[in-house]
Amino acid sequence: MKIISGKLKSRIISIKKKYKIRPTTNLMRKILFEWLSKYIANAKCLDCFAGSALLSIESVSRYANYVTTIEKNFYIYNNILKNIKRLSIKNINVINANILYWLNSNGTPYDIIFLDPPFNNKIIERVIYLLEKNNWTKQNTLIYIETQKKKHIKIPKKWFTFKKKNIGEASGVLYLVKKK
Template sequence: MKGARRGAPGRVRIISGRWRGRRLPVAAVPGLRPTPDRVRETLFNWLQPVLPGAVCLDLFAGSGALGLEAASRGARRVVMVERDPRLAGHLRRQAQSLGAEDAVEVRSGDGLSYLARCDETFDLVFLDPPYRQDLLPGCIARLSRPGCLRPGARIYLEHAGDAPGPELPQGWSVLRRTGAGAVAGLLVAVDGA
């Protein structure tokens, strides 16, 4: 993880909103890579007009940087899905330390399985799966079916900066692109979800 020193797990900073400036510990789990501050700041500046009151899904929650930032900036509800039980427990403790239990729900489980049985509709979805595991196409296919997205939904897709971006289905359009170092991201609008 970038910024970690001598095995220390590091911290992630809430950039703006209710918990602005709070630095939260990142669990010491190999391969965990929080979205860099610069990318998050750019992304959430783009999302600010649609974020207050939004229902969000952080499908591969990991460090929780995206979901907790959304909750800090006024999302009404954030569902964070995390496969690793240690990380899911860590995220629950983070939400509790912020007093965010009313806005943040952490679910343990696989992201693709969650989408297969999606029982809620979302205004905003964060897709930041582990790189090099080719999970984005399956997520996109499941999200492109009716049932998970509200009309006018936004999706943030993050992938390795040296890899081509994912193929998007008809009706999905790229609104913005961002990146920093090894990270590339797309903000996508879904027409008529």
């Protein structure tokens, strides 16, 4: 997979096929980062289901200030570390943890949060609950959720649909948090 734009444009991210992860497609990433273009520079981002870490690396490429990326699979976590080292990226903190445990403490809010869990996984609503309960969001936090197209997710009343796009079997929705 290649980085689409920014200071790391055209750089390759290596992903071993044996890990069976589903990275966000080039087209969906292009659309997502067009949506985020006014907000990504200097943002503090959280990538809750790193997988390939493409969303994290694309964020840094587009001048996000800092990204925390969480991956529970130890081998995928190591693959991410190798890619970050090879690309000489210093402002991504990669954590090997289960996202449910990691979010289960009082948090420091992020500007942009990515939720792109494996399809057919029922974890997303638990993660959304923890993000709200433990103060990981703030006024105007942007939250991107990618799921199967027809999957219904319960969203907090404070989250408003900002942008939405369906491509193939995937649905990408960008929410804006309004705390007031």
